[in-house]
Amino acid sequence: MRRSLLFIPGNNPGMLQSSDVFEADAVIFDLEDAVSGTEKDSARFLVTSYLKNYSPSLEVIVRINGFDTPFCAEDLKALFMLDNLNTIMLPKARVEDLLQLSEMIKNNKKDIKIIPIIEQAISLIEVDQIAKLELVDGILLGAEDFTKDLEVTRTKEGVEIFYARNRIVTACKAYKIDAIDTPFTDTTDNEGLTKDTKFAKSIGMNAKSAIHPNQIETINQIFTPTTKEVDYAKRVLMARDEAFAKGLGVFSLDGKMVDKPVIERAEKVLEKAKKFGVL
Secondary structure: OOOEEEEEEOOOHHHHHOHHHHOOOEEEEEOOOOOOHHHHHHHHHHHHHHHHHOOOOOEEEEEOOOOOOOOHHHHHHHHOOOOOOOEEEEOOOOHHHHHHHHHHHHHOOOOOEEEEEEOOHHHHHOHHHHHOOOOEOEEEEOHHHHHHHHOOOOOOOOHHHHHHHHHHHHHHHHOOOEEEEOOOOOOOOHHHHHHHHHHHHHOOOOEEEEOOHHHHHHHHHHHOOOHHHHHHHHHHHHHHHHHHHOOOOOEEEOOEEEOHHHHHHHHHHHHHHHHOOOO
């Protein structure tokens, strides 16, 4: 269960060593876009050396270079030697690449999940097939590359990624995995981040990636159930217990009918509240 995922450049030893203190639910050690071609080997060495000697107390994700690059094979070779890697993030994900990666993980007898990044129009077309793959437990929208592929301008308002966001949410919810929103790239605009994150939550995203530690507090706050949401969820479950004791399948609360979907939503709210320490 995630709210925030923080990208950390793989060639930044100071940030690697501080990964525990940023209060993100997961860290993404980046070997791809954040690292220039001349520093790929050193970034890979830094990340794997760090993880061989230290296990952060949160989910550890490594974004590898894509299958279409000369760096991918070395990335995977190094990562499969680790025992504390939770998740591999695959850029420009396609079904065929994910099947290949899944097979490699199984052949190396690793308990590693996969987060594909949807960064191409063709990947969005395949997103339903991607979401149902066994090792995939979340999907991230990579809006910068996605809008580049669409040949449109990336804006703060996000109109150009509205369809992609909704398509990813629908696929993820269908297969009970995390829908992870794209980063908000202006690290100085907290008002814009707040608006963007609230919108992402409103359409069903349950987590958001970040490119700077100063974004984590806002993201966590928005994706954590509010006191009002928790109180209502408690009331729903109390009313459910009373109704079931009377043999009722459906009941009303505050003048509104409550049935199975509302009950399940309340249970999920309380599960998140417990997970994130507000209950």
